[in-house]
Amino acid sequence: MTASHIQHVSTIISAKWICPVRPINTTLEDHSIIIDQDRIVDIIETKNVASLYETDQHYQLHHHIVTPGLINAHTHAAMNLFRGFADDQPLHTWLNESIWPLEKKWVTPDFVHDGTLIACAEMLKSGITTFNEMYFYPESASRAIKQSGIRANIGLFVMEYPSNYANDGEDYLMKGLEARDRWRDEALITSSLAPHAPYSVSDKTLNQVLTYANQLNLTIHMHVHETEEEIKASLAEYQMRPLERLNRLGIVSPQFMAVHSVYLNHEDLTTLSKESASVIHCPTSNLKLGSGFADIAALQKHGINVCIGTDGSASNNKQDVLHDMQLASLLTKGLTKNPAMQDAKTSLEMVTINGAKALGLEDHIGSIEKGKYADLTVFDMDHISTLPMFDPMSHLVYAASREEVSHVWVNGLLQYEEGHLTSIDIKACKDIALRWQLKLKQNI
């Protein structure tokens, strides 16, 4: 082989370990990921790299694990600015006396931009390369997202109730679709329709949501069965459970993401399974708000795609999907009284390929495979809290924390390295956060 056969590529990452997620349950040792532009073009043994590829950016990661970029499948990013404002409150007080009045007073396009930017910084540092967003003023969120270099699926938020942002179902929808027109050519942004919840969106609006989802080929992102109360209310108003109502309207489909799904009976499980919908499990939020325990073992038994979301920082209070994945695994083991349940490979799939599948991006992200976008998260395992190590994948799931995240690539670009973000000025973000802190404190 002559030098002329050597291909010049953008980036080569030679890692001690790679957990590519596909093929299933694989850990590669001493392999390299070859990246050209935004794509993974090859995954080969490191000893073969020099004879095939050359680059100006070769990362030698001698005690690191590379995984697909983590996917946070549900959040309200801008709520980072409300983090810790209203902890330890009963749900009714939290919503009626804290969150909703706060939102009414403070949520503006600037608030959403600033809060989203701060959340993007936190998420990148936490190894998250893609997030699934739902909040007011999605156009403002999109500006922060573009700035940060992260990948996002932005929900076009819809409900019937008026807010600073829009007046009614129709108005939310129109504003959302208009916003989408401005980001639809962005490489890193996709869109969902995001009706808030069955109890806050009418049949009429849901029909419109479905029409647009079908016309524009968009996923639908919705809070579903978070509490027992919403099921009772639906039975009283519609004489059926929320999921049954959604299913009759045609909303439940492979494009449907049912966030929370804490309370599912046998019919609900059957519906989600039959329609190949995805469930977004947000365990920290469900516990912190006292909603309860989603039965992940039952979902998996029904073959339902389960992924993990942090939810917004007002109910978590961390944009750290690795932590939520770990919590999900612990809860499944505890609830089933079987420590073998939700094993490490299953947990890792939930925050990678399962998230990608829910977002309709399974062909593009969620695993380290040839042809996929180079969205990668690297964990430096040379720490006193991660040594010794016997099984890299298991250690990633049970011993590692976001503090071990050392590098993050999104779409082939290095966005985070050892404490430093490429596209976001952390110092400026902290100043912005402190300015909002000062403003919001006047509200207390």
Added chain:
Amino acid sequence: MTASHIQHVSTIISAKWICPVRPINTTLEDHSIIIDQDRIVDIIETKNVASLYETDQHYQLHHHIVTPGLINAHTHAAMNLFRGFADDQPLHTWLNESIWPLEKKWVTPDFVHDGTLIACAEMLKSGITTFNEMYFYPESASRAIKQSGIRANIGLFVMEYPSNYANDGEDYLMKGLEARDRWRDEALITSSLAPHAPYSVSDKTLNQVLTYANQLNLTIHMHVHETEEEIKASLAEYQMRPLERLNRLGIVSPQFMAVHSVYLNHEDLTTLSKESASVIHCPTSNLKLGSGFADIAALQKHGINVCIGTDGSASNNKQDVLHDMQLASLLTKGLTKNPAMQDAKTSLEMVTINGAKALGLEDHIGSIEKGKYADLTVFDMDHISTLPMFDPMSHLVYAASREEVSHVWVNGLLQYEEGHLTSIDIKACKDIALRWQLKLKQNI
């Protein structure tokens, strides 16, 4: 006031916020902790410091929270060397095919020294200043503990079954008491009697344990009611539940620490409450091993002192009691469906003053008060993941992670500062961990 009235002290820590735990539910702003030798001698407003005290070591912590040093109320420190060796295994396989054979093959005085040293490094970095230890070869553990500068209560491990360390109840007891004689003059080490569990220790040995505990004024540290199986077995063998048996033997007292206590009926709760015993809650371990959910709300309703332990790294896999405290809080809110339960101040007490109380050290550690030992943990809250901040104590409990720990003082000495340990060589520890990794891997 003249200069002659200014007292020279060892260390002054001027912090933006202090959560002293006592008085209850207090957050001091712009206060300073005055340390002389090993003790806290004063807590005053920072503006008054210059006129009263001078020091060569003045720490200005402008965006930090100082708490009492965290107390990890149950662990098997040396098991850090088994971390991640046997994840995702059913309990029976985990014990019989992994942990016990591993212990039989590998646990030696060197193993215990090395594993304990690594765990001490991890614990100090995690803000832990005191831990409650139970494992084989306590004398070897004590050597690592002395080296590390951490405070510990070492259990004199006792069971009937033979191990590399001892042959039977009598032998364990004698070896433990002999080991204690060698560390009893150490300022930072106290001792417990640590009978493993009701099912592994006979009445005869428990009677001896009680005699020594009374004679030597030692606490008793024991696994109790971790699984349903051990209760069934006790009913079959003794025609009573384990706690009833222990109570009849006189073991349950204010000096008794019941680790786990996952399965407690009304009589068990009444016994623990009446005898003023403490419960050590290890939520990660209970979930990871599929044991179940301890009912902390019921314990609190009965006025029982609850503190938090990580358990050993083979069933956690982190020596991070802050994380276990957060998990405990989430679980209590989820189980009671009440987000107001186990609020921030209660959680913080569990890992500070409650731990101190369980260890019989309430007069010396567990809060930031005049006259107590200067065991302090500092959290740097100037991070993108902890901004904005509205309530420091709540942020500490819900938003902070051990990565925010910036300084740790034990007994007046700075043992950890911004990634660096004073008394432990982290590089050497990592090498030791890698050597054991190599050895143990030959076993797979």
